[in-house]
Amino acid sequence: MEKRVTFGRWTIGILFAVPQLILIFTFFYWPAGQAVYWSLTLQQPWGGGNIWVGLDNFRSILANADYWNSITASMIFAGISTGLAMVIALVLAALTDRQLAGSWLYRVVLIWPYGIAAPALALAFRFILAPEAGFMAVVNKVWPGFWDPGLDGADAMASIIIAFSWKYVGYNFIFFLAAFQAIPRSLIEAAAMDGSGVIRRFWDIQFPLITPTIFFLLVINITESFQDSFGIVDIMTAGGPANATNLMVYKIYSDGFKGLDYSGAAAQSIILMFLIIALTIVQFRFIERRVHYR
């Protein structure tokens, strides 16, 4: 039986929890509650009173083709960038796990991209992927018109996917490497004695044993690709061209703070919240079953 420290009176326990509760309430429940309230009313752009409209905000959003376009763009962005960030990180971590001299260096260096603010890295990628100068200009010279994120929606989408994936490869790598390292060496050796080659060992032994980590990262990456993409979109494409990269989180911002439609934006954020909750539930229901917890 585990030994526990208990408080004599429940009030002391509550007092210890109060700072955390205040933080959660002030920065999560209060704004979320406010958003729900706004989504059910029509707010005046410059303040001063509102009208209760029930679900009218939701009806008008869901009837809008632009909004559905935004959902599609968000899904494409989430799918491809999560896939890229995870696969690249997995391959890098698997290779690093085999030759570990100086692994501390990889760990330190590869966490840095995650520490960079999204707008800062977006600015960097805006220069790197600029069609008029640098590497892409050379490519454009060979194949004229090959790359222009300012005109071509697909190019713009590719740009923000590259920037976002780059940031999350480092984050995923750290977790994957730790997961690989946690597999006892003797398991790999036993598989080698059983006649299994490097690739076979990866699929038969290592991959099944890191599925808990893969699942965790999948949930985190998809959630973050819906939320953390704002800074990148704002700096690199501002939702364009022709709404091609107008992701849900960016549309909330532009409708709310540029279009001054607070109520519509609030309704959109409620929808985004439910979408992420739904996606997470789906992942837990259908993917977690295939995870081998040790």
Place this chain on the structure above:
Amino acid sequence: MASITIRGVKKNYAKTQVVHGVDLDFASGEFVVILGPSGCGKSTLLRMIAGLEEISDGTIAIDGTVVNKLEPRERGCAMVFQNYALYPHMSVAQNIGYSLKVAGVPAAERAERVQAVARVLELEHLLDRKPMALSGGQRQRVAMGRAMIREPKVFLFDEPLSNLDAKLRVQMRSEIRKLHRRLNATSVFVTHDQVEAMTLADRLVVMNGGRVEQVGTPAEVYSRPASRFVATFVGAPAMNMLEGTVTLDGLSLLGDSRKLNVSRTGLAVGAKVAVGIRPEAVRMVAPGTPGALEASVDLIEELGAGRVIYVDLDGAPFSIVTSETVHPEPGSTVGLQFAEADLHFFSSETGGRLDVFKATVPEPAL
């Protein structure tokens, strides 16, 4: 069935050398135990045979083929690991059958062979379980099954019993022995447990500090240890060692405080030696008996069938194993007697065994 030939094998990690040139020959079908304290290089040697560790220098040949550059799977060895190394996400049947699956054996034949192995190891009712749901002894048997199913030329065991409790260890020991008799594959078993080593081995290899100290049958190693290290490492309680100097009429022990009359040893007068005597070879007699060494009793360990009596010989620890029902009081004085033939002499400088003219000497009680 395969012979193993090891020639001048060395192992370096960066700057430190852990195996300093080992030469060994294991005959086909032999059960060899490599015994040594932790860090002596025994596991490293085993892993070099298996192909899990690069060989820095020298050659290892299995059945006459040098295997230095071969992958583990090409060497025809199977290995049982200390922590069993069972695949946690696979069932017992999948664990045992994994090597066959890798080799592309059809599912039906695979299932049949897994069944056959499971029958031998009495695992049939556990085939669907995951390793998590097995006891230590069962896991051990699954690990054995995984090695057996490949019908390997060579079995390698890396301290496979050290994670089991004492009772299970004894049981698995005899099972391994039976299994070897049945399969008759060349087996190399690494352990630091000398009881395990003595009971299992056809031939014993004692290693220390990356070198082979002695190779021989368990009886040979016990009765004629080749070095001071082997003498004190093999046998429990350890062999008693007394520092001494050879004199004209015998030995002076413990810095001249004791004298021991022994017949001519053939050793140079004045030579520094260590004299070893097994605790089992010492007889307790009444103090004052002529020729007996006197010592004071420190501690008695009751073993049921016998007892270990620890005595103090002018500050030197000394132990006696006796099955007689004697119970000397701690602090009392006893006399110690032993036959000259039971004495072992080792060089104080090199630690190597010094052979004396024992055979020609009649056996006077000292």
